Amino acid sequence: MDPRTLPFPAHLRAAGTAGAPWDAVASVADLPPGALLRVSRGDLDLLIAHTADGIAVVEDRCPHMAAPLSIGSLDGCIVACPLHRGRFDLASGEVDVFPTTGGLDADGTYHPTWAPPGSEPKPEPADAKARARALTRVRRFRYYPVRIVEGRIEVAIPG
Ligand code: FES
Structure with missing residues (x-):
């Protein structure tokens, strides 16, 4: 079938x-x-x-x-x-599950960075590269x- x-x-x-x-x-x-x-x-x-x-x-x-x-x-x-x-x-x-790098969802709401258990915490955006990730919108x-x-x-x- x-x-x-x-x-x-x-x-x-x-x-x-x-x-x-x-x-x-x-x-x-x-x-x-x-x-x-x-x-x-x-x-x-x-x-x-x-x-x-x-x-x-x-x-x-x-x-x-x-x-x-x-x-x-x-x-x-x-x-x-x-x-x-x-x-x-x-x-x-x-x-x-939102990407570890964080960023914006499809509606523009910010999601923070995160790290899986056992990994070092990811720093929140600071330099231009990190800010670019934070402004990356994850679309549908x-x-x-x-x-x-x-x-x-x-x-x-x-x-
Ligand atoms: S989760 Fe980042 S490219 Fe797919």
């Missing part, structure tokens, strides 16, 4: 995807449950994620500092970034509509 696709909030749909052509990006067999896959079309890198609640497609760029999430890990619907320990919920588009995911057709994963990709 074909897997489900993950419903996403309508306001988080990627720009230009309404009416965009469907592009077969992978086969279902390439993406077992729990897998992450990077697919590129031109200069667009997509993350195809087989979450516990279905397949989701977003840009393969962390909403924090653009690291490729496809080399992170997936637990249920939570994708973990390989940098800064940020965790993001593909079911809602929201942050699950933007989703590419996806459908499953005869074992193919198809994504609406703007031309």
Whole structure:
């Protein structure tokens, strides 16, 4: 049986995807449950994620500092970034655990730096580099509509 696709909030749909052509990006067999896959079309890198609640497609760029999430890990619907320990919920588009560097959330609220247990506390922003991190806004995911057709994963990709 074909897997489900993950419903996403309508306001988080990627720009230009309404009416965009469907592009077969992978086969279902390439993406077992729990897998992450990077697919590129031109200069667009997509993350195809087989979450516990279905397949989701977003840009393969962390909403924090653009690291490729496809080399992170997936637990249920939570994708973990390989940098800064940020965790993001593909079911809602929201942050699950804020990056260790702190910064601004999508609404502009400041979150402090933090360190995992057993690590040295991170200093609060002081120099220009640290202030830049503090002013980095962690955005919500933007989703590419996806459908499953005869074992193919198809994504609406703007031309
Ligand atoms: S780039 Fe992903 S948490 Fe920082």
